[in-house]
Each structure stands twice: as C-alpha cells, then as structure tokens.
Amino acid sequence: MSGLSMATKTEKEVTKKVGRPRATVETVRVSPRLPAAVVERMQLAAELRGVNSSAFMLEAIETLSKKVIEEEKVWKLRETQAKEMTSLLAKPPKPTKFAEEAAKLAAEHVEIRS
C-alpha cells in the first residue's frame, strides 16, 4: 500500500474527450494503491448505497476532510467537556514543577527568534 499518482484535467480537456460538457470544475485523477480487501469493502458499501465507487469515495473523502479541517480550527465542546473547561478556567492549576524546570531549561538554552 503505497504511492499516489495524480493527473489534472482542465474543463476544456474533459469536455473535448467526452464530446459534451460534463465537468464544470477542474477534476484530478487520483490513483492510490489500496489493499484489495479495502477496495472490495468499499465497492460493497457503494453498491449498498446505490452509487458508483467514485461517488462513494467522493462523499467519504469530503466528509472526513471537512471534519479534520474543522477540528483544527474550531473545537466544539460537548456538555461534559464544557463543564470540565469551566472548572479549569475557574481554578487554573498552578504550574507544575516539571513545567517550571522545563521553562528554566528552555530559558537557558533556547533563543526564540521572531
């Protein structure tokens, strides 16, 4: 399982090949090497969903991509997490000895340049 090849086609090229305008956005062909069992499972899932493999992969990739990007920009707290954060903010823990020693070490040995 390795390697990922990509080929880009412009709208014009796609249109020329198929004879009619099918794509309104730039498309990219991605050819990842995947374990056969994963492909088989994906094809079965796509059939159960009633879509082809490309449409199934597109939906899965879009869903996961949005989730990963959002998690890195916005942290939506659930109720229990919000309560834990509230209590932490109300009573911030004192710096640990480990943190103080690390800060001292960094102050001595690391020059931070902007």
Place this chain on the structure above:
Amino acid sequence: MSRYVLEKLSKEHDRKSFVSGLESVDRYLKETARGHTEKGVSITRVLTPLEASPPKSILGFVTLSQISVEARAWDGTNGLPNSPVPAVLLGRMGVAESEQGKGLSRMLVASACQLAFDAINACGGIGMVVDAANEDLIGFYEKFGFVQVEGLRLFLPAESLKVKTRIE
C-alpha cells in the same frame, strides 16, 4: 548560554533529513509546514543548533495556530463565554530521532507555552490546547499540567502558562 535557536521554518532549513520516527509528523514537516507558515495558516518554528548555517539541520519543531473554542450555555458552564473564544493550539511537535532523550521535547513544549502566553497576553485567549500525536504522549503533556479533555486533546488555562522561571 543558548545552545539552540527556535526560529520560523524557511527555505534555509533542511526538512528532507528530518526523521522523528512518527510518519505523520515527518510528513507534515516535509510537505505542509512551510506552505502553512508562509500563508499564515499556522506557524512552525524549528529548533536548530545556535551556530548552524544553511541548510540548517532541524533538531525538532513545534507548530502553533489559533483555534476557536465553542460551547453552548449549559448549566454549570457560566464561566465560558457564549460566543466562540480563541485559544492557541499546539497542533504538532516532533524531535529528530538522533536528538531524542536529550530534553529537547521539554524545551520545545516550554518554548511553545512561552509563545502561547505572549500571544494570549497580546491578543486574548483562554489558554493552550494540545493535540497529542498518540496516546503514549498524553502523560508527557500532563506533566506540564495539561488536562485531557477529549481523546488526544488536552487543555491548559492561560493563567497556568505563567511560569515564574521564564515569564516575568
């Protein structure tokens, strides 16, 4: 006396030779970090020897960015604002395999805390969020006082970032 410099990742640094032992961490540094730093998506700072000259070897790195913390108003959560509030995210950190066991991780996290404190002091924020690369590293961040809140995500309030030996 300083032995290392922590500076913004640039073309002067040798990313290709960096190996931490964690593939996702290495791939991020080699393929994504510089582009994100140039675009301002996040800022990656790399630790290099003080007297290094280009191509400078990378001993370790930290990536900081902004994150919004969102919470609805539940009972018992009055301490949190109703609108999203900013925090600093330590999204990625890595130390070169050849340099592990020399205390660089501790110095990198301490430096990241210093940078987070400065950013919060200047622009506001409720604290520092850390995404640990794996479960084994959660205990390491807990030694700094970070509290595990969700999965691999930990948090430390801004007030707790004030460490006397470093921050006046």
